[in-house]
Amino acid sequence: METDRNVLLEAWMREHGHSSNTMAEAVNRAVERLTGRPGGCDGSSVRAWKSGRIQWPKALTRRALEDVTGVPITALGFAPRGRAQPVPAVPEQEDPDLKRRTLVSGGIAAAAAAAAPGSAPRRIGMADVDRLQHRFTEIIASDHRHGGQIDIERRAASLADEALNLQNSGNASQRVRANLYAAAAAFRSSAMWAAIDGRRYDEAKAHMREAQALAEMSGDQAIKFRIWSHAGTMYRHMGRTADALAANDVARNLHVTRRDPMFASLGLARQAAILGVAQDRTGTRRAFDQAGDAMDRADPAAHRPTWLVAFYDPAELNSLALSAYLALGDYPAAELHAHRCLSTLRPHMARSRAITTTRLAHAQLAQGDTDAATKAAMTVPTAAATQHARVSRMLGEFGAALRAKAPRSPFVDTWTEHTAAWRITA
Template sequence: MEGNTSLISAMREAGFKQAELAEAVNAHLRLHGTEGTVSDRTVRNWLTAKSRWPHQRQREALEAVFGCTAEELGFRPPAAILPTIELEPPVRRRNFLTATAVAVVAPAQDSRPSRVGTSDVIRLRSGLDALMALDDKRGGHEGLERSALSGADDALDKVQQASFQRIRQRLFSVAADYTATAAWSALDARQLERTQRHLDRALYLAGMAKDPVVELRVWNSYAMLAHQRGLHTQAVDAGCAAQATAITRRDPLFASLAHARTAIGHSNLGDRTAALRSLGYAQEALGKTSSDEPRPSWIAFYGGSELTAMTAIVQDRIGDPSRAEAASHRALSSIPKQFRRNRALATTRLALAQLHQRDTDQACATASTVFDLMKGYPLPGRMRTLLGDFHRDLITLAPDARVAQEWGDRFRSEWSRT
């Protein structure tokens, strides 16, 4: 017999096991004055479609738990079987049926449960995916930040309406993710004070949600914020905090990102040994990663290509620009096209590595392609700062070179345009 795929999907999204769903349904039944008799076997019968239409109270409880109708959960009512009754005079029969409808239907409508549940979680998460797709192309900006904060507010409003702790935790998780997205947008735009406020809020919400994935995301952004502020010891501490989150023990992809971020912190402190050791841990963890694991959209940027790009940063900062150049070329050959902003950042890193080898002409040519990659979009603040670093190093290393002066003219023109 075909299983109930709709209920299976809803349980997976809500994080319910069979016994946990039975407990949630029974809790709703007891709350409304009915004995909770749903067992693990009952849920199994629903999942296998052996039981296609639970009785009314169970259906109402399921609707409250998941926030959608029983039909949307894959249940189907049986064909109606009309009872055989003795015909009565039309007026008496009509009055009786009307009275019955008022007595039975009206209370059921008044007592219907709140519709806040899994369907709301799914809808809100789909909004996150759209924001992350926009970030991949354009980078952080105020419009994205405002949209993310609006999504967080929407999720938190629904927390107050949800009847069950499981759904409230899911909504807190979504709110934390939206707030972390707002923080990331502010960070990419180099709005550091706003970034700090959003990250503090996101970490609180992640704690309320008991969501280690969002916790790791927040610590990863804290490390980047500390770097932008020049607080490199704090960046290492934040990277270590990311490594300590529970998700790194369950999914090596997240562990790899945490180690790579820590490696950058060590390289900024000039600790070559620690930086290379952390890169080794990141590579080792990445080798254990399965592509089949379901993960949130914000982590889609990270993989072998991004680790290679981060390796280029570390190698340039510890004094190996030739290896940094090679790593940048490898990264650019494999970073997916949709990650336009990340490709532009990796291209700027390549230009820096070339410049640090005194290959001024090639470095300026490479850096100029960044403006072409981001054509049609303003340069995010973080990218503008990195290009400013290139310009500063260019003036320091080759102040009189004609190509440097030409690139400087274009840099100032593009800066004023964006």
């Protein structure tokens, strides 16, 4: 006997970008969350649901489907034999201008509408997640241009709250909700990084705690890696090397580092930077060698998160090596890595260029080359020198070291005049 296709399930899968195989995987994960053991669905199971050959799955499968989709099982076109499936309502003709205005209104207006008394719950989909991802890309770009600014921290925190508000503004599938939690965690981790970069460590720790909770709810390994790796960097800047290594080890032990050597490389490079502060010369060199090997093994065509693609490359690997060898007092090696970093640094990495140039000046001054050191330090843009907390501190330390090393040198006067001009133009 011919059966009717389950058009409602097919429509839901199309809307949320699921194939039969990915839908089966999502259901199996939901079964594992419910029972502790993965489910046994595969692509053929889902095709049987779509064709109508299976009209009423087993109770556990029905519950898992509701968990994945966020809607009742009957709204997905399933019904016991002999009971009619719900017929999708025919939508009224919609005014194109009205539709455009509705879409432009964004997530906050939608959340407010959903909260209004008597209104029907809004359906939250991947389009909402994509809109948040676009805003995340803007935050990443601002960080690489300016870094450490309070307004970046506040914008990122506000967008994290917007992602969470969207969770409560309507119905969503389990997949969409996981992506919203991941987006909120990503924004909160950017707020954390901006606070670290601006040396506002109490604020950074508060963002870290919230980001970690959100990442756990999302189940996103990549964002968990970012948060714990940031934590390691934060503790390194604070001089708490034991805590830094412990936090970085959490990141390095996530299975995403075994799946993608680029994550493994970043974890090893940051471990090497921490070991430099800890004065472990052998460990530092070994970790950097391993980080380079892992980067060479990584597939350049692999899909990776925006935040990783935007900054981690050979230039950043050399930047971390520069930091480590400066901490170890190996100034020739530090200078070598500084030049390597600057020669390959991408144009949009303005914040990184300012930090690397300042560290180069320190490495040159420590070797007695006051002329080259002063000239390098003077190329740091005024905006970075006066508005970026880390750069400002390092340049202040450079001036103090220059005066101590060559108190009667004309370079001291040159540097003093240069920094006086900052106060006028800043």
